[in-house]
Amino acid sequence: MALSKAKMLPAPQHIAIIMDGNGRWAKKRGLPRNAGHKAGAETFRRIAAHCNDLGVKYLTVYAFSTENWKRTEEEVSGIMFLLESYLKEALRDMEKNRIRFQVFGDLNRLSPKLQKLCRETMERSSVYHDVQVNFCMNYGGRDEIVRAARAFAADVAAGKCSADSLTERDFENYLDSAGVPDPELVIRPSGEQRTSNFLPWQSAYSEYVFMDVLWPDFSNEDLDAAIEEYHRRNRRFGGT
Ligand code: FPP
Numbered sequence: 001m002a003l004s005k006a007k008m009l010p011a012p013q014h015i016a017i018i019m020d021g022n023g024r025w026a027k028k029r030g031l032p033r034n035a036g037h038k039a040g041a042e043t044f045r046r047i048a049a050h051c052n053d054l055g056v057k058y059l060t061v062y063a064f065s066t067e068n069w070k071r072t073e074e075e076v077s078g079i080m081f082l083l084e085s086y087l088k089e090a091l092r093d094m095e096k097n098r099i100r101f102q103v104f105g106d107l108n109r110l111s112p113k114l115q116k117l118c119r120e121t122m123e124r125s126s127v128y129h130d131v132q133v134n135f136c137m138n139y140g141g142r143d144e145i146v147r148a149a150r151a152f153a154a155d156v157a158a159g160k161c162s163a164d165s166l167t168e169r170d171f172e173n174y175l176d177s178a179g180v181p182d183p184e185l186v187i188r189p190s191g192e193q194r195t196s197n198f199l200p201w202q203s204a205y206s207e208y209v210f211m212d213v214l215w216p217d218f219s220n221e222d223l224d225a226a227i228e229e230y231h232r233r234n235r236r237f238g239g240t
Helices: 022-028 033-054 073-097 112-125 141-157 168-172 220-232
Strands: 014-018 058-065 099-104 131-139 185-188 207-210
Touching: 022 033, 033 058, 033 073, 033 220, 058 073, 073 099, 073 112, 073 131, 099 112, 131 141, 185 220, 207 220
Parallel strands: 014 058, 014 185, 058 131, 099 131, 185 207
Antiparallel strands: none
16 A cells, blocks of 8 residues: 555555535536536546545546436536546546546447547556546446346356356456455545445445535545545444
8 A cells, every 4th residue: 555645644545536516616606517517627637646646546536427417408518528628638648647547337328429538548548557547427326236237147148157156256347347446435525425326336345434525625635634534444344
């Protein structure tokens, strides 16, 4: 485990974040909601760099949920535009930063252009193994489990494996997060205390830290504080 430069605490290997509160941040300033998402995307860039400095190996962020399609067309296209711009930037900087990108979620509902960009980014960065960013896009935890169950059932029907011998470890290989260790720490800013269908399988034993700050205002010090809080918890995994 790498050491946090600021406080010399070991950073968790995998941190997951629900980037919540963009809309309220914009409202407080009399701005359109998409201005909040734009500010949220900037916060993501800064926090991703800070995670890198702290030696975090996996960063997973909730960028767009299966439920977010219910928002206005203007807001949805604004978020899609930000995601597209970010992926283009990532493709450009990939070699320099040696970061692997993964998308968790059902890509099929995204625009053909965005799907192509996601696939290209995932494929081109698959050679990097030091740091990995997982973008949850059109992601819902229950949807992920249902898609995994379908893929498993198809393998059973094709005679590739048997239902009776399925273990938890085997099933994990059908999830979007196959090969990625579970997050030790999940952070939800914005004051809401819900998990909102985010990584329900993977976060079964994660420490949740809920914080009273809106995502665009989330500072590097807030991340350090969440890591400190994580260290104060006593993780027993059901043991004594
Ligand atoms: C939740 O806040 C946020 C979202 C649904 C979208 C998150 C998207 C981004 C941060 C921009 C794209 C990301 C990157 C990294 C390029 P909310 O809108 O539900 O806020 P509210 O609860 O205050 O209304």
